[in-house]
Amino acid sequence: MRQSKLFTKTDKSAKEFESVNATLLQKGAFIKQVMAGVYEFLPLGLRVLAKIENIVREEMDKIGNEVLMPSIAPKELWEQTGRLEKVDVLFKASGANKASVEKNNAEYVLNSTHEEVVTPLAKSFNQSYKDFPFAIYQIQTKFRNEARAKSGLLRGREFRMKDLYSFHVSEEDLKRYYEEAKKAYTTVFERVGLGDDTVIALASGGDFTKDFSHEFQTRCETGEDIIFYSKKLDIYFNREVAPSKAPSLNDENEEIKAREDVVGKGIIGVQELADYLKIPVEKTTKTLIFETDKGEIIAAAVRGGYDVDEGKLLKIIGAKSLKLASAETVKKITGAEVGYAGILNLPAEVKVYIDESVANRKNFECGANKTDYHSININFGRDLPEPEKVYDFKVAKEGDMHPETGEVYEVFRAAEVGNIFPLNTKFSEAFDYKYTDENGKEQIVYMGCYGIGTTRIMGVIVEKLNDEKGILWPEQIAPFKVHLISVRTDDEAFEKAEKLYNELTEKGIEVLWDDRAGVSAGEKFADADLIGTPWRVVVSAKTGEQVEIKKRSESESKLISKEELYTALGY
Ligand code: ATP
Ligand code: MG
Numbered sequence: 001m002r003q004s005k006l007f008t009k010t011d012k013s014a015k016e017f018e019s020v021n022a023t024l025l026q027k028g029a030f031i032k033q034v035m036a037g038v039y040e041f042l043p044l045g046l047r048v049l050a051k052i053e054n055i056v057r058e059e060m061d062k063i064g065n066e067v068l069m070p071s072i073a074p075k076e077l078w079e080q081t082g083r084l085e086k087v088d089v090l091f092k093a094s095g096a097n098k099a100s101v102e103k104n105n106a107e108y109v110l111n112s113t114h115e116e117v118v119t120p121l122a123k124s125f126n127q128s129y130k131d132f133p134f135a136i137y138q139i140q141t142k143f144r145n146e147a148r149a150k151s152g153l154l155r156g157r158e159f160r161m162k163d164l165y166s167f168h169v170s171e172e173d174l175k176r177y178y179e180e181a182k183k184a185y186t187t188v189f190e191r192v193g194l195g196d197d198t199v200i201a202l203a204s205g206g207d208f209t210k211d212f213s214h215e216f217q218t219r220c221e222t223g224e225d226i227i228f229y230s231k232k233l234d235i236y237f238n239r240e241v242a243p244s245k246a247p248s249l250n251d252e253n254e255e256i257k258a259r260e261d262v263v264g265k266g267i268i269g270v271q272e273l274a275d276y277l278k279i280p281v282e283k284t285t286k287t288l289i290f291e292t293d294k295g296e297i298i299a300a301a302v303r304g305g306y307d308v309d310e311g312k313l314l315k316i317i318g319a320k321s322l323k324l325a326s327a328e329t330v331k332k333i334t335g336a337e338v339g340y341a342g343i344l345n346l347p348a349e350v351k352v353y354i355d356e357s358v359a360n361r362k363n364f365e366c367g368a369n370k371t372d373y374h375s376i377n378i379n380f381g382r383d384l385p386e387p388e389k390v391y392d393f394k395v396a397k398e399g400d401m402h403p404e405t406g407e408v409y410e411v412f413r414a415a416e417v418g419n420i421f422p423l424n425t426k427f428s429e430a431f432d433y434k435y436t437d438e439n440g441k442e443q444i445v446y447m448g449c450y451g452i453g454t455t456r457i458m459g460v461i462v463e464k465l466n467d468e469k470g471i472l473w474p475e476q477i478a479p480f481k482v483h484l485i486s487v488r489t490d491d492e493a494f495e496k497a498e499k500l501y502n503e504l505t506e507k508g509i510e511v512l513w514d515d516r517a518g519v520s521a522g523e524k525f526a527d528a529d530l531i532g533t534p535w536r537v538v539v540s541a542k543t544g545e546q547v548e549i550k551k552r553s554e555s556e557s558k559l560i561s562k563e564e565l566y567t568a569l570g571y
Pocket of ligand 2: 215416418419
């Protein structure tokens with residue numbers, strides 16, 4: 001492509017966005033923000049996205065059939081699974097003005113995912129055991145009303161996803177296919193250039209299954225996920241499911257001190273409290289009072305500096321949902337205003353859950369259950385009975401250990417580029433999707449779902465592969481392989497460049513030829529670095545019969561012959 005024909009222009013002085021990918025992709029005119037979380041894909045950006053999606057397509061074609069499902073769906077489908085009210089990022093679409101509503105006043109859902117659409121589709125074709133297994137996928141635009149959309153392509157309100165759904169006669173067959181999908185995913189991430197940095201992490205299976213789901217997480221400083229790696233077990237855990245043991249604070253030489261109730265009016269946060277009491281934050285205790293969906297009141301205590309992981313806690317207490325108890329309830333239960341709750345002397349009807357981080361300490365603080373008061377130098381066995389059982393419902397933290405191996409986790413940030421989920425029978429039940437087995441008996445269908453964020457992959461690659469000058473695209477997804485630069489447009493060298501451009505293009509090598517008049521050499525080189533094409537080739541009066549070649553990732557350029565150029569480019 002001739003750069004003079006590109007309708008976009010780079011803008012090196014464009015504003016800095018909160019994320020590197022948003023900044024560089026907009027300076028390079030790959031994408032343009034329309035509003036938070038919504039972007040236009042411009043010629044260069046669309047080329048990159050298409051390459052990523054084609055790699056995904058090639059691998060998915062080996063394990064499924066491609067279709068294209070609609071972006072909008074009738075509300076009824078979402079009602080049928082109960083997710084119309086539940087999915088907290090769901091958008092709806094309806095007539096935008098009176099005239100439109102008068103024509104059709106229905107309301108639709110803008111699909112955030114497609115289980116509600118694909119299950120009836122699959123059911124309409126395949127109902128005999130002979131039809132199974134099969135898998136359907138699409139690469140499509142998704143809509144999610146995300147709370148925070150400030151990380152460029154990493155989190156869009158409109159974004160692209162490849163979503164695959166598989167259908168099976170048994171859980172075993174689902175498990176078999178699930179492993180096949182894992183392999184296909186691994187190949188995709190290798191092919192787009194993220195293989196070395198992408199791991200498979202265990203994550204929550206949500207309310208679909210007791211099993212884990214699996215996330216493909218790419219190491220990335222600006223990713224939103226935190227991964228805990230146990231080297232001994234060679235298992236990666238998403239923080240939400242990482243079993244954790246806090247560092248022990250048991251010091252044999254520490255003497256047991258006398259308990260005291262100390263006034264600390266209005267001092268509520270653990271750090272503030274620790275400073276006020278002149279104790280380490282690890283000696284404080286955070287006690288939260290919750291109300292469960294069954295109407296039970298529970299107290300959950302973690303060591304100061306930790307947070308309660310509601311997902312972990314829900315599993316332990318066997319409830320569906322939790323909410324913090326109202327100020328009124330807290331007062332009724334503890335006898336104190338919010339902020340002074342502790343695990344001392346709670347009424348018998350309140351079930352107390354103690355995280356393991358609370359134990360293994362001496363002389364610790366906890367709320368006195370008396371407005372304005374905190375109790376200090378609390379000790380199990382004296383002020384409180386030794387807990388019968390301790391749990392792990394804290395949000396795991398750097399420095400924590402895997403409880404079984406006792407080994408401190410390696411902790412790193414990552415971006416979730418893919419996610420595979422055993423759905424089991426959640427959606428087949430909702431849509432009464434059964435098949436007839438060999439004996440003519442009806443049986444429930446098992447399902448799995450498998451997502452890859454194609455626009456997020458593009459963002460992650462930019463987050464990881466950039467320098468002060470711009471982007472460094474991996475060759476297989478770069479918008480072009482070669483950025484050919486003509487320094488002038490009115491000399492003999494320009495004609496040579498045109499000839500080379502035609503030759504390379506005929507060979508199927510993708511070239512962006514900077515043939516723009518009135519643009520300085522310095523500007524052209526800066527653009528080439530910003531756009532990040534893997535090879536820069538200069539043909540100028542100075543290069544004579546040779547060409548100057550430079551890899552984007554290297555600083556040295558060299559003069560080579562045309563033949564050598566073809567060899568360098570792999571032809
Ligand atoms: P996250 O935890 O990041 O919100 P998710 O678990 O809700 O993602 P899935 O429903 O599993 O996402 O979607 C499959 C894939 O789609 C994700 O692995 C991710 O790569 C991508 N994805 C999800 N939400 C977004 C988004 N808002 N913007 C861009 N990509 C996204
Ligand atoms: Mg996910």
